[in-house]
Amino acid sequence: MTSVNDLLDLLILDNINENEFKGFSKTIGNAYVFGGQVLAQAINAASRTIHNGRILHSLHAYFLEAGQLDIPIIYNVSVLRDGGSFSVRRVTASQNGTVIFILSASFHKEEEGYDHQIKMKTNLKQPEELLSWTDILRQFEDFLPRKLKAFFEIDRPIDFKPVTVANPLEPKDLPPVSDVWFKLRGDIENLSLATKQQILTYISDYNILVSALNPHASKANWGNTQTASLDHSMWFFRDFDFNDWLLFSIESPNATGARGFARGNIFTRDGKLIASVAQEGLMRPKK
Template sequence: MTSVNDLLDLLVLEKIKETEFNGISKTVGSPNVFGGQVLAQAINAACRTITNGRVLHSMHSYFLEAGNLDLPITYNVNIVRDGGSFSVRRVTAHQKETTIFILSASFHKSETGYNHQMKINEDVKQPEELLSWSDMYNQFGDFLPKHVKSFLEIDRPVEFKPTEFVNPLDRKDLPPYSDVWFKVKGDVSELDLATKQQILTYISDYNILVSALNPHASVAHWGNTQTASLDHSMWYFRDFVLDDWLLFSMESPNASNARGFARGNIYTREGILVASVAQEGLMRPKN
């Protein structure tokens, strides 16, 4: 995938019945289905059953089994409730007879109320100052470990620019933080809010566990640690545009029992808080 059109071809599901949809998968460099893809496809399925104009404001999900890239995924939507202000949907994802994922999503009618948000870090480096993943691959690919090089060489519909370039050959522990700018490739000017939220959900599963792995970087890396998303929650606060860089600012309060917990905020370049994310992931040292 090289642009937003390729990504939308992946995320917009085939409708089978009013509450049943089918999706396909594309690799992001992992042997299993990318968690962000399943998250976004499930949100697409849930949104397709909303007929009252309500807007997604939160979702909570669990990854139950690793998805097989070669098999289609069927999403079944349960219409839990359409109340006076909120609508709730529950989505179950299957491959053959196996349930691989469950998600609950809540949609809210437009209302006015109080307003505040946490501020963006005003000292963060701007994207124009930074190298993208593509830049890193082009400039340093011959010197990178095989697992890092193979990950960076994958074509993606999103460009990522970490605020700090960490040399994978320099084994030292790092603070439990990570800031990454990202921008979608292609024309996104005509996308509605629901579609933008699905794209943001897809992107939210990238990078977040980096902050949990950072404090152990002297001994742990992606090549010797088994990682997988276990659960994923997201809260959507405000409308936004995708045609400029967004900042995903992440931190990890805890790692224990072969699991790492991370949370993050997504801001526009102007410092408007768009969404918050929380995830616990498997971080199991390989023997």
């Protein structure tokens, strides 16, 4: 995948019937289906059963089994509630009859109300000052660990620019935070809010566990640590567009028992808070 159109081809599911849909997978460099893909496809399925114009405001999901890349994923949507203000859907994702993922999503009608938000960090380098993953590959490919190099070599419809880049040749423990600018590639005009939310959900599963691994980076890395998303929650606050860079600002309050917890906020470049994310992931040292 090299552009947003390729990504949309992946996220927009095939109809089986009114409440059942089929999706396919593409690798991002892992042996199993990327969690962000399943999240976004499940939201696409849930959104296709909303016929009253309500807007996704939250999702909560659990990853139960690793998804196989070569097997279609079947998404079954249950209509749990269509109330006066909120609609709730439950989505079950299966492969060969085995449930691999469950999600609950809530949609809210547009209403007026109070408004406030936290502020974005103001001391960060801007995207134009930073190297993207592609830039890092081009400049340092001869020095990158094999697995990291292979990961960076995968074509993606998104550019990522981390504010801080750890030196893999001099591993050291780092603060439990991570700030990453990101931007879509390709034609991003005339995207509906529902489509933008699905794309943002896909992107939200990138980078989030980095902050949980950072405090242990002197001994832990992606090669010697088994990682996987265990659950994922997301809240959507405001409309936005992908015409400029967005910032994913992440922190990890805790890691224990082979699990790491991370939470983050996604801002527009001018500081508008558009979404918050929380995830617990497996961080199991390999023996």
